[in-house]
Amino acid sequence: MFLSKVSLCLTLIFVLCSRNIEAQFNPNYASGRTTMVHLFEWKWDDIAVECENFLGPKGFGGVQVSPVNENVVAASRPWWERYQPISYLLTTRSGNEQQFADMVRRCNNVGVRIFVDVVFNHMTGDNVNARGTGGSTADPSNKSFPAVPYSNLDFHPTCSINNYNDKYEVRNCELVGLKDLDQSKSWVQDRVVDFLNHLISLGVAGFRVDAAKHMWPEDLEKIYNRVNNLSTTHGFDTGARPFIFQEVIDLGGEAVSKNEYTNLGVVTEFAHSNSIGKVFRGKDQLRWLINWGPQWGFLNSDRALIFVDNHDNQRGHGAGGADILNYKTSKQYKMASAFMLAHPFGITRVMSSFAFDNTDQGPPTTDGQNIASPIFNDDNSCSGGWVCEHRWRQIYNMVGFRNIVAGTAIQNWWDNGSNQIAFCRGSKGFVAFNGDSYDLNTSLQTCLPAGTYCDIISGVKSDSGCTGKRVEVGSDGRATISITQAEEDGTLAIHFESKL
């Protein structure tokens, strides 16, 4: 039913409606930027500095931040406590409202947008004397959250989700026992709209909607339509709408489909994460990547928020299981990330993790409670329990590559019939991958002008030259491309700005 308004707009009065409808699919990136990073569990003060020192200069377009609203304080502080709200006060282990506002302003000032992970499918679950990170109390067993306030009138009756083939159960029952808000109630809609508008007034550019699969699309449509335009005082264009990307895990075979949400916003494409993991783990050949995109069962490019891993599936939560790559398998992970960033498909998100040994473990702390700041090493990498994949040269240089080749198509696809592939992005960039267990060393068309280029995977272009491999492109655009089996990286990438 919610589709009718959209299809009416699309067919009858396209011009009048299109701005409003198209707008929430636009990440509102500053010009020339194309990729966001999820700084999972980072503190607001640290993100502000990271925007200024690293993300802005390296061309990142935005940051997805962990949930900003008050969550339950759970025993031994697992990461998932942040997905168990107590109120919409902006106080968490990442910082308070003033620190959040300061971060948003400083990141916007250097061209980096902030996207908030918003959790309004549910509140926390049964918990005696539940206390929040902002000091609020709640009585979840009675569905009483006075700091919002919500009472038992605002929730669906208690039942548990067991059958994912029943969409009523998926959307009206409790996800792992979390008290399930009824988003059809006007009181609930008002509280959620107030929360989102508060964030917009502080300068955010959009929202990741947690557990969207567990909410009715027609309720989400009502909420989204009432959310304010982005703040012009924070530099957004008049009429700009918040970017909305919705968490809908759909690997097929369930009652709820990702296609139910694509008229409302962008959708997290878990099939992309699953398939790219399979390919770079060697369960599928790289040559099949030639038709990467909707032919693999993915959403259309402008509706798909794509990633190699996210905070759930990197630790085996959610879906995808053992096929999902993460930082622990670093060579394959960097190759998969490079492929995602080199390929024009989708709206890209890079994951930035803390190291973990068990799947519940929370972020590094100073004292078991307060989150520790990352420590930065001379080679850009992090320590102190933080992995910082976004600071790996092979990943941040490919974020730059994606910006530089934006708007060009794939051409001159080459493969060796198995796991060695290469392609150009217009006449702006070239990338090659060796996923075979033997060396790649052959002459390939790079589509670039003659000259010497610095491979941005094995090194960086510097004032004194190139710290990595050099590629000699001849007047015919061809170059000998070599990626040996024994090298640290299985990728080689050059672009017109890496010319020496």
Ligand SMILES: *[C@@H]1O[C@H](CO)[C@@H](O)[C@H](O)[C@H]1NC(C)=O
């Ligand atoms: C909350 O529930 C308990 C029983 O679970 C009951 O004794 C108590 O009166 C309830 N409190 C309120 C405020 O409803």
Ligand SMILES: *[C@@H]1O[C@H](CO)[C@@H](O)[C@H](O)[C@H]1NC(C)=O
């Ligand atoms: C957003 O901006 C457009 C264009 O200026 C305006 O027509 C619309 O009413 C605004 N929407 C909201 C929710 O403020």
Ligand SMILES: *[C@@H]1O[C@H](CO)[C@@H](O)[C@H](O)[C@H]1NC(C)=O
């Ligand atoms: C590509 O794969 C074939 C086997 O299919 C192998 O013999 C060859 O050496 C590989 N490399 C190139 C550049 O063809």
Ligand SMILES: *[C@@H]1O[C@H](CO)[C@@H](O)[C@H](O)[C@H]1NC(C)=O
């Ligand atoms: C690659 O092949 C060329 C000859 O075509 C040779 O000169 C060069 O040494 C080879 N490189 C590697 C790494 O095997």
